[in-house]
Amino acid sequence: DAKTTQPPSMDCAEGRAANLPCNHSTISGNEYVYWYRQIHSQGPQYIIHGLKNNETNEMASLIITEDRKSSTLILPHATLRDTAVYYCIVRASIRGKLIFGQGTELSVKP
Amino acid sequence: GAGVSQSPSNKVTEKGKDVELRCDPISGHTALYWYRQRLGQGLEFLIYFQGNSAPDKSGLPSDRFSAERTGESVSTLTIQRTQQEDSAVYLCASSLWAELDTEAFFGQGTRLTVV
Numbered sequence: 001d002a003k004t005t006q007p008p009s010m011d012c013a014e015g016r017a018a019n020l021p022c023n024h025s026t027i028s029g030n031e032y033v034y035w036y037r038q039i040h041s042q043g044p045q046y047i048i049h050g051l052k053n054n055e056t057n058e059m060a061s062l063i064i065t066e067d068r069k070s071s072t073l074i075l076p077h078a079t080l081r082d083t084a085v086y087y088c089i090v091r092a093s094i095r096g097k098l099i100f101g102q103g104t105e106l107s108v109k110p
Numbered sequence: 111g112a113g114v115s116q117s118p119s120n121k122v123t124e125k126g127k128d129v130e131l132r133c134d135p136i137s138g139h140t141a142l143y144w145y146r147q148r149l150g151q152g153l154e155f156l157i158y159f160q161g162n163s164a165p166d167k168s169g170l171p172s173d174r175f176s177a178e179r180t181g182e183s184v185s186t187l188t189i190q191r192t193q194q195e196d197s198a199v200y201l202c203a204s205s206l207w208a209e210l211d212t213e214a215f216f217g218q219g220t221r222l223t224v225v
Contacts (some may be wrong), residue, residue, distance in 0.1 A: 034213070043155065043201050043216030097143060097166055098214060100153040
């Protein structure tokens, strides 16, 4: 599975959009981009995933560049409860497992 | 229940004892995963099941670790002769299938402390 690179930490003001970047320059054609988050002392929570096209759901939007070498997770109106570690994962659907990196620790501040 | 259930939620054991951790996946989910998370660190993949078979056991750290799944449902992770470095939160997840682009749902984990 392709490696991902994320900044170790980010801050965001409450009510503003949080834009979390992820580089995956070695991604191959059959690999999906997944985003999970882990709030302190809880199990990881699925957020969104995509292959080529941008995706949106009730939690977030996922923007994937045309060359698919990077992506951005957007939380449109961050709240204090969005403070968590956010993991970007690249996964081939045939591989089964999700491999977690170190993620980005997002702190939403009032 | 509606989600992935793990038991016990907390376990304290003495070094050298065996422990069993249980995971009840979401009903109908054929894929089941085990991860380990040491304090302040990321998630380490241990093993996953598709049905009752385990195509990938590559993350099991030693032969003291084993896992089984029966009835395409409950799974047990067993750690024999526990060591202090086994102290961690053990997380279980399930998904409809392992080999399609479906999301995995995680339980709250079992916090294991070896003293």
